[in-house]
Amino acid sequence: MAWHRSIITTLADNAPVNHAATSAASAGSAAAPDAPGALDGVRVLDLSRVLAGPWCTQTLADLGADVIKVERPSSQDHPGGDDTRGWGPPFLKDRAGHDTAEAAYFLGTNRNKRSVTIDLAHPDGQALVRRMCLSCDVLVENFKVGDMARYGLDAAALRALNPRLVYASITGYGQTGPYRERAGYDYAIQGLGGLMSVTGERDDLPGGGPQKVGVAVADLFTGMYATVAILAALRHRDASGQGQVIDMALLDTQVAMLANLGANYLVTRQAPRRIGNAHQNIVPYQVFEVADGHLILAVGNDGQFDKFCAVAGCPELAADARFTRNADRVRHRAALVPLLAPILRRRTRADWLAALEAARVPCGPINDLGEVFADAQVRARGMTLAVPHPLADDLELVASPIRMSTTPVTLRRPPPLLGEHTDEVLAEFGVDAAERARLRDAGVLGRK
DSSP states (O other): OOOHHHHHHHHHTGGGGOOOHHHHHHHHHHHHHHHHHHHTTTTTEEEETTTTTHHHHHHHHTOOOOOEEOOOOOOOOOOOSSSGGGOSEEEETTSOOOOEEEEHHHHHHHTTTTEEEEEEEHHHHHHHHHHTTTTEEEEEOEEEEEEHTTTTTTTTHHHHOOOOEEEEEESSSSSSSSSTOOOHHHHHHHTTGGGGGGSSSTSSSSTBOOOOOSSOOOHHHHHHHHHHHHHHHHHHHHSSSSOOOEEEEHHHHHHTTHHHHHHHHHHHHHOOOOOSSSSOOSSSEEEEETTTTTEEOOSSSSSHHHHHHHHHTOOHHHHHHSSSHHHHHTTEEEEHHHHHHHHHHTSHHHHHHHHHHTTTTEEEEEOHHHHHHOOOHHHTTTTTTEEETTTTEEEEEEOOOOOOOOSOOOOOOOOOOOTTTHHHHHHHOOOHHHHHHHHHHTTOOOOO
């Protein structure tokens, strides 16, 4: 644990990026950076890869769980490990400035975990996982439906050995239904699940047509929903002594996260269409062009519309019966927006932002990521973390947004190298050096 403490000490020396310190400061109380996390004592066997599963297990790890990431060993035919280790560039630069084999994609989803290499296709590898499950609280996997059963590692088999196990499966379409055997990809799910039908500019305007969201939101939402389900299952397990099976599907999550648009359809049976940067139910709530660029105007209620019109020098619009109430503004969107557009173009972005913020009218700039991470509020909230990495002096990561006053999220480990903790972890499960050598010779653990 000395190395663990050295990382935390390094972070503590740099308050703006110290997540634990920021959490404690936000709550107005002090918390030791190496204090137990909320999930201290929970052990998670992570058989997932790419994004939805690793996003879930990284959140559990941030909250203090011991997450053991099981990865494919390298071989002559495969580089081994989570596929995202090779999803670059960009790659982490080593101390000499050269690319390593660690892609930024992988680094962003696997902090606070320990990596173990086990060949799940080998009978000895399957036996090893069964052995590990005897003393694990949670297993997360995102294999295709039926794969885990072929390995003898399905929920029924493992929960027969450990009834307290919470077994979470993440797939594209779920364990049931006509699509259950299909491979699931976020992009396809955004299309099938309706998100792309409401994302993008109107078809009749330049650049119109369906668009995917810039990040893999179906994966990310599924990972977060899976985290919630696991925490609920652990609470039930602690009360009842029994684990349970969690069946998470990207498509289910995508349909659920349509939120108000899904509700709109079910009420009207009319499918909403793409309207670009505007809002389906609120007007004016969209991007407008200004004298030197663009800004977001997010008028959320009638009082804010009155204030906006006062700032903009057009009080007559607030008094116009077509625009007085939001429901009327939505109905008369086509009349109102062309009236507002030339007004917004008269002043610069900085001028509008200052005036609207002073009047408490919601608005905002459209930042690129350089501007995001330089933003004073983002910096004050400690939304980046610096951590030593075995291959580099400093690795900067996006921090967890979770703030807890008593059990704050802490950074205990950088994203692991492939198989970095194989011997350490297996020794904890009673696999001695002689047995590890035998398994390594058999190719079960990969070779050093």
